[in-house]
Amino acid sequence: MDDLVLARSLFGTTMGFHIIFATLGVGLPLMILCAELLFQKTKDQDYAIMAKRWTKGQAVLLGVAIPTGTIAGVQLALLWPGFMEVIGRVMSLPFQIEIYAFFIEALFMSIYVYAADRISPRMRIISVTLVLIGASASAVLITNVHAFEGTPAGFRIENGEIVDVDPWAAFFNPSFFISAAHVAVSAYMTGAFMISTIAAFKMLKSRKNERVYKFHRKALMLSLVIGGIFSFLTAINGHESAQMLHEYQPEKLAAAEGLFETQDYAPLAIGGFTDRESQEVKYGIEIPWALSFLAGDSFKTEVVGLNDFPEEYWPPLFVHTLFNGMVLIGSFLIFLSLAGFVWYKFLKKPHFPKLFMYAFVVAGPLSLLSIEFGWIFACTGRQPWVIYRILATEDVVTKSTQIGMLFLLFSLIYVILGIAVLAVLRYYFKRHPVEDELDGGVPNQNNLSY
Amino acid sequence: MTADSLLAITVLWGFVFIYAVMATMDFGAGFWSMVYFNKEKTNATNIANRYLSPTWEVTNVFIVAIVIALVSFFPGATFILGTVLLLPGSFILILLALRSGFLVFSHVAKDYEKGLTYVSGISGFIIPALLMLVLPITHGGYIDVVNGVHQLNFGALFTSPNIYAFIGFAVSSTLFLSSLLLADYSNVADELEAYRVYRRDALILGPISLVTAFFIMLTLRAEANWLYTNMLDYLPFLIGSVLSFVVAGAALFLPSAKHKQRIGRPRLAVVAVTIQYLLASYAYGRAHLPYMIYPDVTIESGFTHPNTFRALFITYIVGFLILFPGFVYFWKLFMKDKRYLKQNES
Ligand code: HDD
Numbered sequence: 001m002d003d004l005v006l007a008r009s010l011f012g013t014t015m016g017f018h019i020i021f022a023t024l025g026v027g028l029p030l031m032i033l034c035a036e037l038l039f040q041k042t043k044d045q046d047y048a049i050m051a052k053r054w055t056k057g058q059a060v061l062l063g064v065a066i067p068t069g070t071i072a073g074v075q076l077a078l079l080w081p082g083f084m085e086v087i088g089r090v091m092s093l094p095f096q097i098e099i100y101a102f103f104i105e106a107l108f109m110s111i112y113v114y115a116a117d118r119i120s121p122r123m124r125i126i127s128v129t130l131v132l133i134g135a136s137a138s139a140v141l142i143t144n145v146h147a148f149e150g151t152p153a154g155f156r157i158e159n160g161e162i163v164d165v166d167p168w169a170a171f172f173n174p175s176f177f178i179s180a181a182h183v184a185v186s187a188y189m190t191g192a193f194m195i196s197t198i199a200a201f202k203m204l205k206s207r208k209n210e211r212v213y214k215f216h217r218k219a220l221m222l223s224l225v226i227g228g229i230f231s232f233l234t235a236i237n238g239h240e241s242a243q244m245l246h247e248y249q250p251e252k253l254a255a256a257e258g259l260f261e262t263q264d265y266a267p268l269a270i271g272g273f274t275d276r277e278s279q280e281v282k283y284g285i286e287i288p289w290a291l292s293f294l295a296g297d298s299f300k301t302e303v304v305g306l307n308d309f310p311e312e313y314w315p316p317l318f319v320h321t322l323f324n325g326m327v328l329i330g331s332f333l334i335f336l337s338l339a340g341f342v343w344y345k346f347l348k349k350p351h352f353p354k355l356f357m358y359a360f361v362v363a364g365p366l367s368l369l370s371i372e373f374g375w376i377f378a379c380t381g382r383q384p385w386v387i388y389r390i391l392a393t394e395d396v397v398t399k400s401t402q403i404g405m406l407f408l409l410f411s412l413i414y415v416i417l418g419i420a421v422l423a424v425l426r427y428y429f430k431r432h433p434v435e436d437e438l439d440g441g442v443p444n445q446n447n448l449s450y
Numbered sequence: 451m452t453a454d455s456l457l458a459i460t461v462l463w464g465f466v467f468i469y470a471v472m473a474t475m476d477f478g479a480g481f482w483s484m485v486y487f488n489k490e491k492t493n494a495t496n497i498a499n500r501y502l503s504p505t506w507e508v509t510n511v512f513i514v515a516i517v518i519a520l521v522s523f524f525p526g527a528t529f530i531l532g533t534v535l536l537l538p539g540s541f542i543l544i545l546l547a548l549r550s551g552f553l554v555f556s557h558v559a560k561d562y563e564k565g566l567t568y569v570s571g572i573s574g575f576i577i578p579a580l581l582m583l584v585l586p587i588t589h590g591g592y593i594d595v596v597n598g599v600h601q602l603n604f605g606a607l608f609t610s611p612n613i614y615a616f617i618g619f620a621v622s623s624t625l626f627l628s629s630l631l632l633a634d635y636s637n638v639a640d641e642l643e644a645y646r647v648y649r650r651d652a653l654i655l656g657p658i659s660l661v662t663a664f665f666i667m668l669t670l671r672a673e674a675n676w677l678y679t680n681m682l683d684y685l686p687f688l689i690g691s692v693l694s695f696v697v698a699g700a701a702l703f704l705p706s707a708k709h710k711q712r713i714g715r716p717r718l719a720v721v722a723v724t725i726q727y728l729l730a731s732y733a734y735g736r737a738h739l740p741y742m743i744y745p746d747v748t749i750e751s752g753f754t755h756p757n758t759f760r761a762l763f764i765t766y767i768v769g770f771l772i773l774f775p776g777f778v779y780f781w782k783l784f785m786k787d788k789r790y791l792k793q794n795e796s
């Protein structure tokens with residue numbers, strides 16, 4: 001393999017690993033805040049216990065989120081020095097502002113975790129809110145750099161020199177708001193469905209113990225409401241993201257849909273595999289006219305096909321599958337949260353059928369999978385460009401060799417950290433089962449501190 | 451050197467200095483909590499952990515801040531530095547990941563605390579040595595240009611006495627500064643046993659770190675003479691630095707102001723040592739200018755676009771105004787609040 005492929009694999013692996021913890025780092029604080037607020041409102045101790053236990057989990061996850069994020073940031077400069085040179089001159093604002101967001105998150109996360117027993121409930125809520133704001137802001141800001149790569153703005157390259165730099169125009173590049181919103185709402189929904197997963201799993205195991213069952217059912221309902229709201233927002237906004245691609249990166253949308261010929265009344269292909277030879281999507285289902293409608297809110301919209309671009313500019317065609325996966329999972333989770341809510345609140349059934357429960361259990365992992373699909377689609381679908389139509393990926397990669405060895409080393413570290421974090425979480429929550437804290441326990445004497 | 455690029459390098463230098471102090475504290479505390487793990491009576495491990503738990507996350511943001519400030523202020527240096535530092539940088543990252551992860555894990559999985567503390571303690575001990583390598587690498591001398599690509603010459607690197615002087619300085623300073631700060635911390639917390647232990651460690655390690663510093667100067671003369679001669683222009687700062695060190699040492703023998711039975715004024719010593727490092731690193735930094743990487747990159751040639759610099763600088767001011775109250779609150783809760791300092795950890 002050549003060094004470019006290895007560098008891509010290494011960076012993609014780093015990001016694919018970081019994003020798991022980063023997304024939960026954005027999503028879980030929202031759930032913790034909701035639980036804290038519900039506790040203040042209802043005075044139901046169960047919510048205080050939830051907030052405390054989720055915070056514990058989040059504090060452990062941070063032990064991986066932060067170092068892998070640090071790796072991601074430094075690797076950008078180590079592996080793609082040519083890219084960071086341009087970013088440094090034009091698009092460094094988001095990175096810089098992100099530092100302040102990290103500080104806010106780190107300061108108030110420590111305060112919330114280690115000083116919880118010494119600060120007032122109001123200050124606790126302010127602290128979690130600031131953690132949520134800090135984490136969301138860091139996600140939004142880093143996504144902005146990604147948005148800039150797809151829709152660059154605020155500079156020109158003239159004879160190899162960067163001229164006419166306007167850092168704020170680069171910051172507010174055309175796809176900033178849409179991409180950033182998509183990442184934020186999809187992270188909130190993922191945090192919520194991760195809680196569904198845990199709650200449903202525990203409900204399946206504790207059907208005998210009514211008290212514990214009820215506790216987890218409260219958590220489940222909370223997560224379904226939050227997850228439902230945000231999966232709906234994710235889908236609406238995803239639709240706008242697709243329209244944005246239609247306008248700014250048409251070959252990416254064409255690859256996502258496996259569309260070769262430019263046409264109006266374009267059909268939407270769901271599932272199947274794009275075949276380069278026969279120029280069609282094999283084994284997929286076609287919905288006539290739907291793609292035109294999605295891309296431009298009208299069946300008459302002309303959607304550009306891949307054949308309008310030279311083949312060396314085509315993104316890899318497998319992104320069709322990734323895009324489909326993301327959309328399918330998103331739609332399924334909207335349906336699932338609605339159904340669960342209706343079942344419990346309107347049909348007033350206190351127990352869910354087994355099949356329902358299994359669906360809740362897989363909701364969190366599916367949501368995370370969707371995040372991975374979305375990002376790999378977005379980054380790989382940009383190829384061969386690192387900055388769309390301005391800078392090719394092969395021109396920015398490091399000239400150093402030895403990347404293969406580093407790829408192995410970093411992968412090994414991710415495996416170690418991944419296994420260790422799971423083992424530690426399992427260990428901790430086995431040692432401190434929720435039974436100990438319910439009723440008889442001492443939930444308010446907040447012994448979050450280690 | 452324009453005013454803008456000087457301002458930028460000053461900010462960067464400020465970050466490096468703050469990180470250096472916070473990181474020595476951080477890594478050193480991890481090391482001491484490992485060393486004193488089995489001495490339960492002294493509480494020295496608890497003291498180290500009490501400091502470490504809430505701060506490591508904040509400290510980590512500073513290393514990210516340095517990288518970002520470097521890339522955004524001096525993108526012209528990014529290409530060479532990124533290329534040359536690929537291997538050492540990656541090793542630092544891997545160790546950092548191990549250390550942060552296992553530090554957190556060790557506090558949660560109590561039964562495995564000892565093993566996990568060893569992983570984080572040892573990696574935390576190696577990281578400063580590797581981080582410090584970045585400085586001599588920028589002195590030139592270890593970078594070859596092969597087919598237009600800058601490459602680190604590992605042969606030259608590992609046979610250079612100067613490199614070992616820097617490594618020795620990094621390790622001994624880390625342990626010296628951290629033991630001194632922990633002495634102060636345990637003094638405030640009225641943990642007498644721990645105070646005695648850390649004061650003793652500081653007294654042993656201080657002179658060692660000073661010797662390694664002289665060793666750096668000695669080897670610098672042969673290996674990066676341009677820097678050595680420049681540094682001699684700032685001789686008053688270097689002398690002031692040594693004097694502060696002497697003041698710090700003396701402070702550890704003064705009778706305590708508040709408590710008759712205690713000896714030493716660790717707070718005074720901490721301030722003096724901070725001044726010591728400040729003066730020395732100012733002299734080093736000043737002498738290093740205008741070069742970022744000798745002789746290829748100067749702060750002028752690497753500087754970012756002026757428009758970007760202006761926008762960045764505004765965010766620095768706004769960011770500082772927003773964050774400052776947060777830092778003060780944090781300080782009050784973890785460095786001053788007796789309820790936190792004195793709590794008995796389970
Ligand atoms: C839980 C996760 C999740 C779910 C359910 C969805 N998405 Fe998504 N999507 C993401 C998570 C995500 C992401 C991981 O956050 C991405 C990657 C890059 C980005 O900006 O957001 C993304 C990117 C992304 C892009 C590419 C943006 C670009 O290339 O810059 C489009 C067009 C969509 N999404 C569209 C949709 C549609 C129509 C959905 C319908 C339900 C949908 N997404 C659900």
Ligand code: HEM
Nearest residue numbers: 008012015016019142143145146375376379380385386393
């Ligand atoms: C966190 C979730 C992310 C994942 C899973 C992810 C995944 C990937 C993958 C798989 C690649 C390799 C692409 C290929 O060669 O086919 C890649 C490349 C890259 N990504 Fe992302 N990415 C993520 C986020 C980001 C963000 C937020 C940025 C912006 C700062 C970014 C910037 C880049 C760059 C600069 C490259 C290398 C150049 C290139 O291949 O275009 N990525 N990423």
Ligand code: HEM
Nearest residue numbers: 022023025026065066069070072073102135139510511514
């Ligand atoms: C190229 C892409 C990325 C880079 C360079 C990057 C960089 C970083 C860094 C340096 C940290 C550690 C901060 C610290 O020291 O406290 C971090 C943590 C984090 N990142 Fe990423 N990140 C990337 C992608 C993402 C994405 C796509 C998201 C959004 C979902 C995200 C959200 C977070 C969160 C929530 C944390 C948690 C810890 C904290 O904020 O302190 N990151 N990231």
